[in-house]
Amino acid sequence: MTQTDADAQFDLECRKLNKDFSGFRAVKDVSFGVPKGTFFSILGPSGCGKTTLLRMIAGFQEASSGDLLIKGNSMIGVPPNKRPVSMVFQHLALFPMMDIEANVGFGLRQRGVPREEIAKRVETVLARVGLPGVGSRQISQLSGGQKQRVAIARCMVLEPDVLLLDEPLGALDLKLREHMKIELKTLQSEFNTTFVYITHDQSEALVMSDQIAVMNHGEFEQVGSARELYYAPNTAFVAGFVGEANKFTATVDAAFGDAVTLVTQDGMELKGISPVAKMQKGDKAEVFVRPEAVRLATEADKFGGIENLNTGIVENILFNGANSHIILREEKSGGEMNVAIPQTGEFRDLNKGDKIFIGWEAAQTRCYAAGA
Amino acid sequence: MTQAQSRLGLYLLMTPLMLWLLLLIIVPHIGMFLVSISVKTGVRQYVTGLGNYMVFFTEPLYWNTFARTAFMSIAATFLTLVVGFPVAYYIAKLTRGRTKTTLFLMCLIPFWVSELVRTFGWMILLRETGIFSSFLQYIGVLSGPVEFLYNDAAIMIGLVYTSMLFMVVPLVTTLDSLDDSYIEAAYDLGGNGISILREIIIPHAMPGIVSGCIVVFMLSLGNYLTPILLGGKDSLWFTGLIYSQFITRFNWELGSAFGFLLLGLSSAIVWAGLKLSRQSLTDTVGR
Numbered sequence: 307m308t309q310t311d312a313d314a315q316f317d318l319e320c321r322k323l324n325k326d327f328s329g330f331r332a333v334k335d336v337s338f339g340v341p342k343g344t345f346f347s348i349l350g351p352s353g354c355g356k357t358t359l360l361r362m363i364a365g366f367q368e369a370s371s372g373d374l375l376i377k378g379n380s381m382i383g384v385p386p387n388k389r390p391v392s393m394v395f396q397h398l399a400l401f402p403m404m405d406i407e408a409n410v411g412f413g414l415r416q417r418g419v420p421r422e423e424i425a426k427r428v429e430t431v432l433a434r435v436g437l438p439g440v441g442s443r444q445i446s447q448l449s450g451g452q453k454q455r456v457a458i459a460r461c462m463v464l465e466p467d468v469l470l471l472d473e474p475l476g477a478l479d480l481k482l483r484e485h486m487k488i489e490l491k492t493l494q495s496e497f498n499t500t501f502v503y504i505t506h507d508q509s510e511a512l513v514m515s516d517q518i519a520v521m522n523h524g525e526f527e528q529v530g531s532a533r534e535l536y537y538a539p540n541t542a543f544v545a546g547f548v549g550e551a552n553k554f555t556a557t558v559d560a561a562f563g564d565a566v567t568l569v570t571q572d573g574m575e576l577k578g579i580s581p582v583a584k585m586q587k588g589d590k591a592e593v594f595v596r597p598e599a600v601r602l603a604t605e606a607d608k609f610g611g612i613e614n615l616n617t618g619i620v621e622n623i624l625f626n627g628a629n630s631h632i633i634l635r636e637e638k639s640g641g642e643m644n645v646a647i648p649q650t651g652e653f654r655d656l657n658k659g660d661k662i663f664i665g666w667e668a669a670q671t672r673c674y675a676a677g678a
Numbered sequence: 679m680t681q682a683q684s685r686l687g688l689y690l691l692m693t694p695l696m697l698w699l700l701l702l703i704i705v706p707h708i709g710m711f712l713v714s715i716s717v718k719t720g721v722r723q724y725v726t727g728l729g730n731y732m733v734f735f736t737e738p739l740y741w742n743t744f745a746r747t748a749f750m751s752i753a754a755t756f757l758t759l760v761v762g763f764p765v766a767y768y769i770a771k772l773t774r775g776r777t778k779t780t781l782f783l784m785c786l787i788p789f790w791v792s793e794l795v796r797t798f799g800w801m802i803l804l805r806e807t808g809i810f811s812s813f814l815q816y817i818g819v820l821s822g823p824v825e826f827l828y829n830d831a832a833i834m835i836g837l838v839y840t841s842m843l844f845m846v847v848p849l850v851t852t853l854d855s856l857d858d859s860y861i862e863a864a865y866d867l868g869g870n871g872i873s874i875l876r877e878i879i880i881p882h883a884m885p886g887i888v889s890g891c892i893v894v895f896m897l898s899l900g901n902y903l904t905p906i907l908l909g910g911k912d913s914l915w916f917t918g919l920i921y922s923q924f925i926t927r928f929n930w931e932l933g934s935a936f937g938f939l940l941l942g943l944s945s946a947i948v949w950a951g952l953k954l955s956r957q958s959l960t961d962t963v964g965r
Contacts, residue, residue, distance in 0.1 A: 392866060392867065416869050
């Protein structure tokens with residue numbers, strides 16, 4: 307109403323949104339925009355404020371300051387039942403006192419849609435989520451995945467501008483969760499609705515999202531695509547939280563441009579890059595090396611001119627099929643490292659106590675100023 | 679061996695319950711039934727028949743009182759529900775921790791005093807020279823003393839007050855079990871206060887509502903003290919009639935027949951209530 311078309315390019319936009327609880331700021335100065343049809347995830351550890359943010363978008367909590375716009379219209383002061391958003395709750399909150407048809411039709415009944423029209427639209431949306439003809443069944447007769455789809459249908463039948471999802475996969479078992487990830491993504495592109503999904507599970511966020519915001523202590527650390535977050539994290543928190551990483555605390559020994567040489571507390575020398583901060587000799591830094599970025603070899607000359615080359619003793623093998631790791635102790639410094647085993651068969655016979663060469667590139671060794 | 683032992687244990691555990699049921703419920707009822715079907719024909723001469731029950735149907739005072747008792751009890755139950763539901767909702771959903779316990783205890787505290795004393799409390803408030811009457815005269819609403827006691831409204835107040843706890847407790851329990859996310863989800867989907875109450879909260883609370891109503895209805899129907907003390911002489915209550923048959927008139931035969939009629943009435947109304955609300959006894963009382 308007050309905004310022009312230029313702002314309506316975002317389905318959902320937050321401007322300097324804050325939420326204070328007594329003596330504690332749960333959400334700090336969060337600003338972001340979600341373009342139409344995007345699968346947007348907010349990823350963060352529990353207690354980071356992501357649920358509070360989602361509840362503010364849904365309208366269950368009032369923002370302390372800042373603005374929140376949906377399709378360019380400010381939602382400040384608009385109650386949840388008047389907002390063009392719908393929410394899939396963590397435990398789905400399907401009404402057990404109604405059958406599926408009544409559940410899905412609930413929102414339409416509130417809007418005063420005629421009965422025949424409701425029946426038609428409910429059947430259509432149930433067919434779209436792949437559950438045609440289940441209308442007369444009770445909620446308890448559905449499996450976990452079917453409940454999930456009914457919960458989405460119940461929201462989608464209202465054609466919301468934004469669909470909010472509050473960790474809906476958390477209660478499912480692993481197999482079904484993997485399956486539902488793909489299904490959710492498919493449903494999202496089919497409905498072409500903006501999804502805002504919150505989770506603490508990075509693989510859910512990485513697999514499904516177009517855009518991910520990593521949230522920590524009430525603030526957005528970084529917003530970007532899954533690849534950006536994985537390959538080019540902007541902060542130490544993102545580097546440690548998204549994907550796995552070996553983390554070292556080190557002191558800068560020499561810096562040239564963004565290339566740095568560091569020495570860890572254990573005395574291991576590392577060559578890395580500092581993508582964000584300009585480092586100087588003597589600075590404390592946090593260094594992250596992904597287990598899958600480390601190469602293994604039985605002979606040192608196999609690596610060519612790799613920047614970081616060390617030897618390690620295998621301490622433990624964590625066999626987990628394609629996702630197997632070894633824990634090894636670096637020979638010179640005694641520091642521990644976690645390295646992914648490439649599943650090419652070459653290291654199938656690796657044993658505890660074996661000596662092995664490890665090498666990784668300086669570009670894969672990302673340094674961030676410590677304490678930042 | 680172990681099976682025989684556990685069976686023996688079960689019997690031993692069941693014995694007090696069985697004795698209680700047999701001696702205090704079944705045997706007296708059989709006795710009362712036998713008394714109720716003996717019609718007195720002369721001094722210590724009885725014949726078996728339904729004469730006592732016929733007296734009830736031929737004497738308008740009796741069945742008028744009977745219908746009045748039933749109607750007033752239903753009204754009292756309904757009023758208790760209307761007053762108790764918001765109280766229970768507030769305790770169950772809008773308060774937490776210490777406040778919740780305190781409010782719950784405050785519902786319970788009046789029951790530490792005997793019913794008789796509580797009823798006298800109402801008499802002190804409502805009588806002609808009581809607190810209400812004096813206060814209304816003091817602020818100038820009334821020009822002379824008014825008797826608030828000895829009418830149906832006074833009975834109703836007493837009954838609702840006496841039964842409140844028995845409505846609030848089952849309601850708080852069922853409302854407590856209603857996950858807040860259902861209410862939030864309904865609100866999120868466009869529901870408003872009234873439609874959420876109608877479609878989510880009441881259907882969920884139905885077992886609690888029905889079990890509370892059954893208990894309150896039974897208590898009101900079988901109440902003796904409150905209607906007699908607060909209703910005075912004009913306000914007849916069916917238990918009062920039974921009392922006078924047994925104690926004042928020594929007519930145990932008619933009193934027993936009345937007792938059975940009351941049992942039949944309460945069972946019939948509870949059954950009808952369950953049918954109307956589409957609940958079953960196991961769903962509600964058996965929870």
